[in-house]
Amino acid sequence: DFEFTLESKSARTAFLVANFSTWHVNQTLQVAVSSSVAQGGPVQVPVHLTFGYWNRTQPVELRLNEGSNVLRFDRGSSDRGIAIKDFYVYSSRPALPVQLRD
Numbered sequence: 341d342f343e344f345t346l347e348s349k350s351a352r353t354a355f356l357v358a359n360f361s362t363w364h365v366n367q368t369l370q371v372a373v374s375s376s377v378a379q380g381g382p383v384q385v386p387v388h389l390t391f392g393y394w395n396r397t398q399p400v401e402l403r404l405n406e407g408s409n410v411l412r413f414d415r416g417s418s419d420r421g422i423a424i425k426d427f428y429v430y431s432s433r434p435a436l437p438v439q440l441r442d
Contacts, residue, residue, distance in 0.1 A: 348404040348407065356411075356428070357397055358387070367387045368387070369418070369422065371411055371413050373412075382414065
């Protein structure tokens, strides 16, 4: 589990994308935002087998409050490695191609 704080100038909807890599199937990653507790809790971040290549997740919608928002990440029952290189937060839903490797 890990967390970080994200500052927002206003209450808004944002879209989170993770740049990740894994050699394992059945991986889980969840994110809960300090402002999302009243909205049902953690959101599943869609990670999948990338055969060691870097790949971006499809965006997940987050509701941010004005000021500080703590993003808490949880691996759930996953016990195998996943590398996360970057997180991106967008103001509108980005159109990202689905990248699958053979």
